[in-house]
Amino acid sequence: MKDAAQQDILSIQHLDLDPYSRPAEPADCYSLILVQTGEGYGAVNGNPFAYRAGDLFLIGIREAYQFQVTQPTTGYWLSFSPAFVNTLLPTDRPGWTCLDPAAWRSREAVTTDATERANLGALIAILLSEERSRRPLTGNPVVEGVMKTLFSLVDRLVAQRGVAAPVQPTFSSDITRRVIAYISQHISEPQRLRIDTIADEFNYSPGHLRALFRQQVGDSMQQFIIRHKLKLVALKLRHTSLTIAQIADEFGFADVCHLNKQFKRQYNHTPTFYRQGLSA
Structure with missing residues (x-):
């Protein structure tokens, strides 16, 4: 039996997140997320980023991800397998750059x-219309177009952003x-991070x-946790x-001095000087 990566898979779901929910785990697929409303923070393979309405981002195959929702978030979540992408490509055409996780390493x-x-x-409205009409999403010339x-x-959007970011490690384990x-x-529960x-x-x-963690990531688990916290603090x-x-308390630092x-x-x-520099 083929695994998910070898099957032609395309699905679309409406994303509706609050601080207590988590989107369904996709199969061995890429996920492209378009945020319509709301804001918060995401993390992919431990690399955090802020998001808000109108943002777009990619989760690669089997990448570890998490969302911290600060305002209820809605949008669309597209999942698609490599096999589906391959059906769209002529044999002599290179793949789309946006599907290379290296393009999103920042x-x-x-x-x-x-x-x-x-x-x-x-474009998403057309996909939803095809789905509501009970037409298959794979093997469908309209959907493929x-x-x-x-x-x-x-x-084009990724190219315009000029993503020339340092490559982060991927984790095979x-x-x-x-x-x-x-x-x-x-990340905000110190007792669970022992x-x-x-x-x-x-x-x-x-x-x-x-x-095992040090071998795969290159840092000790404690170093990774601290760096992850500090990225979120920033x-x-x-x-x-x-x-x-308030930030020190949220992320479990003993006090402001410890965070500083x-x-x-x-x-x-220091955090104070860092914030002042942003508004200078």
Whole structure:
């Protein structure tokens, strides 16, 4: 039996998230998400980014992801397998750049303007119309034409953004991806980020899990957690008016002094100075 990556799969679902919900896990597929309303934070393979209405981003095959919703979020979630993408491509044509996870390594969502949102919305409306009419989404010339146009449009948006970001590691180990997803999900719960607690969650010995994680990621689990927290702190400083004390409390730092010390080690500035520099 073929696995999901070898099957022609295309699905579209309406995304409706609140702080307590999580979108369904896709199969071995790419996922392209268009945010219509709301805002919050996402993390893919532990690399966090802020999102808001009109943003567009990609989740690669088997990438660990998590959302932290700050305002109820709606949008559309397109999932499609590599086999489906291959049916759209002539043998002599290179693939779409937007489907290469390396193009999204900065993990900043692509922000669209009103015209681009309208164009994307019109394409998605056709897909939804085909689905509501109970027509198959695969082997459907109308859908194939829409998806080719959609990928080409997203390609252009990614190119316009000029994504020349440093390549982040990908993780071949399923357990590593699951651990990263767990860390992202519980990043504001220090008691659940203890090494022994994480090891128990995945039925590993702490020593074995530590060694496996370091081998796959290149950092110790504790270093990864701290860096992940600090990236989220930086996002909060940029996109919210929360006080430093509130941010320190949210992410489980002992106090502001503890956060200041860790943040300065990573960013060479205190959180206060970092925020002031953003408004300068």
